[in-house]
Amino acid sequence: MTQSSVPRRTVLRTVALAAAVAGSATPAWNTTAFAAAPQMYALTIKHLDRNGRPARGYETTVTGVSGPGADQEVRPYDASGTVTVRLPRSRYLLSSALTAGDSAGDTGSTGDTDGTGGTGGTGGTDWIVQPRLDLDRDTTITVDARTAEPVDVRPPDRSAGFLHSAMVVEVRHRGAERLVNLISASPNLRVAHLGPDAEAGSVKQWFDSYWTARSVDYALGYVFTGARTLTGLTRHPSAKDLATVKIRAAALPGTEGTGSVDLQPSAGPTVGVSQALAAPGTATYLVTPERGTWDISYMAPRVPGSSTNRYSADGVTVRAGSTATHVFDNAVFGPALAGRPGVVRDGDSLTVDVPLLADGGGHVPSSPSYASASTTLHRDGVLVATRTGAPGRAGFTVSPGRAAYRMTSTVKRTGAPGTATRVAASWTFVSDTTNGPAPVPVSVVRFSPVLGATGTAVADAVLRVPVTVQGTAAKGHVRVLVVSVSMDGGASWRRVPVEHGAVLIRNPGAGTGVSLRAELTDTAGNTLTQTVVDAYRTQ
DSSP states (O other): OOGGGOSSOOOBOOOSOOOOOOOOOOOOSSGGGSOOOOOEEEEEEEEEOTTSSBBSSEEEEEEEEESTTTTOEEOOOOTTSEEEEEEESEEEEEEEEEETTOBTTSOSOOOOOSOSSOOOOTTOEEEEEEEEEEESSOEEEEEEGGGOEEEEEOOSOTTOEEEEEEEEEEEEETTEEEEEEEEESSSOEEEEEOSSOOSTTOEEEEEEEEEEOSSOEEEEEEEEEESSOOSOEEEOOOGGGOEEEEEEEOOOTTOOEEEEEEEEESSSSOBOEEEEEEESEEEEEEEOGGGOOEEEEEEOOOOTTSOOOEEEEEEEOOOTTOEEEEEESOSOOBOOOTTSOSEEEETTEEEEEOOSOBOTTOOOOSSOOOSEEEEEEEETTEEEEEEESSTTEEEEEOOSSOEEEEEEEEEEOOSSTTSOSEEEEEEEEEEOOOSSEEEOOOEEEEEOOOOOTTSEEOTTSEEEEEEEEEETTTTTOEEEEEEEEESSTTSSOEEEOOBTTEEEEEOOSTTOEEEEEEEEEETTSOEEEEEEEEEEEEO
């Protein structure tokens, strides 16, 4: 059961052995710098299969955790099933995966010993972990597959097919951290703890398994903390115990095709799951809330002549019985400042990072398609410079001291109405030399109507468009906010009142692009004028 044998492409965050060893100073050049050689002891490991016979198919790793052997990692193997290795006196972590049905008396493969983090066979795998191995004398350990108990984790839909799973054990001791893992393409997994208890709370274990059914996929994950690793695991969640995650891919004109979606838990070393997703289309997952938050990544269909465009939504909160929905690559595209300052001044350098083409859900694209983009900066009415390149990204060096600035970022795209053919944001603010990085007071306005999967709204109907403010003016710092709408590509504008956090727009006839503009002044006098031409189209 190596990683490469998983039937779907997996998303692997971190499953390699990790080291976090406390640093040490280099001693002065004298005789005291040469410590005595550490005491060495023989560690003999006997491997027994499910019938109690010497095992031939196994992969065992002994990893130093603390002490003189902290940097040691060995993978001893002998086809007889018994192997001896000499190691310094230290605390170790032992991990052994035995392939069922492959004994020393059998003929055939000697098992997977390539260190890929998994072994396999038709009869399944027994993974036995000893989180605390204190080697302070010659020691013999017996790794006995008969002590392992089944991992019986399955979704409520008995017709669901198993995709793959990952189990990770983390051990901490004296400031050091070590990880071992097993990735499995078979549901036939058994596990067992070996040896004495470790210190309370020093052992953490993750288990994630993925299943697929006709209309939904399942992501079942659990986390355990204590002094021992698991011996067996049984979880049979019902439908009401699970949360629903819906991932919807939009397809504006010219962007139809097949993309892909990845899902994985936010916390801990893990393996996730990936699948193709036609746009427009929806992928639905049922997930375990006890695994915590989840990360979503969506790769949009590639537009000819452009780079691959990726969106992400990290830390998605889920709750049993509820549905969390994320729509990717849909209108209204526009500036976004969630989780970022947008403009930063460091001394007399200004760095601009305001994504101009975040999708309707606020997801920032990695490589949006565009025809041209520029950012222009004026200081006290005098042009500083114009930068071209990535939309909403630029750097400037300005003269020292306090001054009034006007900065304008613009991006143009080719496409049908609803694809945001032009987005512009112009800010005014006052800024002075700083002693270090400091945010510049800028804001943006988000328009978030519910649109169809092709970025459309019903023609000749009233559409409610929620309006939210991000950046400096958020959370009660808006003095004035005016929203206007245009039905002729921005040639003329009509104001619409903002009431209860939204505007109501009477849509024009079918096939028309609707443009939106926001004019904002915050309580400190900083201003924003933001325009989205062809924000959405009617149908």
